[in-house]
Amino acid sequence: MTARDIRLYGDPVLRTPAAEITAIDEGVRALVQDLLDSVALPGRAGVAAPQIGVGVRAFSYNVDDVIGYILNPRVVEVRGEPELTGEGCLSVPGLWHDTPRHPYARVEGIDLDGEPVVLEGEGLMAQMLQHETDHLDGVVYLQRLRKDERARAMKAVRESDWF
Template identity: 45%
Template sequence: MTTIPSAKGRGTVRPIRRLGDPVLRTECDPVRTFDTSLKRLIDDMFASMYAAEGVGLAANQIGVSLQIFVYDCNDDEGRRHVGHVINPLVVAEDGDVVTDTEGCLSIPGLNFATPRFAHAVVEGVDADNEPVRVEGTGYFARCLQHEASHLRGGVYIDFLKGDTRRDAMRAIRSAGWS
C-alpha cells in the first residue's frame, strides 16, 4: 500500500474491490464506534479514491463493510463538493430522471448510460458523529446516489435496462477481471 495525500493530507491507498467480490453485493453495517481508527479509514478512503482518479468511494469498495462514503465531486455549475457521510440515508431523490454516462472504480474501464434523478439529498453524520446533510444536483446528485447505492449492496449496472444492460453484461464478462 502507498501513502499519498488525502483531503486531510494523509491516508494509505487500499486496493479497490472489483465486481464479483461478495463485499460489493452485501449491505454494509452501520458505524457505531467513532474513534481515531474511523478517521484513519476515511483518510484511507480519500487516498484510495484519489489514487484511482475517482470522484466518490464507498467503504465496501476497499473491503470494509461499513456505511461510509467519501466524495470530491463537482456539480453541474462547477462547484466542488468534498466530504464524507457516515450512516447515510437518502432522504430525497427527485426531479427529472437524467440518463448520462456513468462509471465505477469497481467496474474499471467501462461506462454506460445510466438513469439517475437530477436532485438528491443525503443525511447522516460525520466522523465526530455530528449531523450532516448533503444536497446535490446534476453530476453531484448522481455521485451521491451512486455511493449510497454501494452501501446497500448495489452497483450502477443494476439501474441499466434493455440493450444497455445486455451490452454492459457482455463487456463485464469479456473484461477478464470479474
C-alpha cells in the same frame, strides 16, 4: 494512511448491504482517512467503504474540487424524473453506461464527531450521492441499467480482462 485497492465487480463485499457505524473509534477514523486518500486520486468522484473491502456505511467524495466524507448516509430526497447519465464505476473498470439517475439528490448522515451532515446537489453531485449510497446498499450501478443496456454491460464485464 493510504489509498486502498478498489474491489472489483464480482467481489461479494460489493453485493452485501453495509452495516451502520455504531461507534466512532480509531478504526473508523483510519477508514475515513483511507477513503479520503483513495478518492483524492485523479478521476474519482466517490469511493464507498465496500469498494475498499470494508462493509460499513461510509463514503468519500471529490466533486468540483471539494473532498469530503459522510458516515451512515441515507438518501432522504430525490427530485425529478430519472435521466440517463453517462456513468462508470471504479469497481467496473473501463466500462461506461447510460444510467438512470434523478437530477437532484439529498443525503443525510454524520461526521466523525457524530454531528449531522447534509450533502445535496444536482448534476455530478446528485449522481455521486445516488451511486455511492447504492454501493452501501449492496447495489452496483450495472443493476440500475435498462434491460438491453444491462445485457450489453454484462457481456462486456464477462469479456473484460479483469473479471
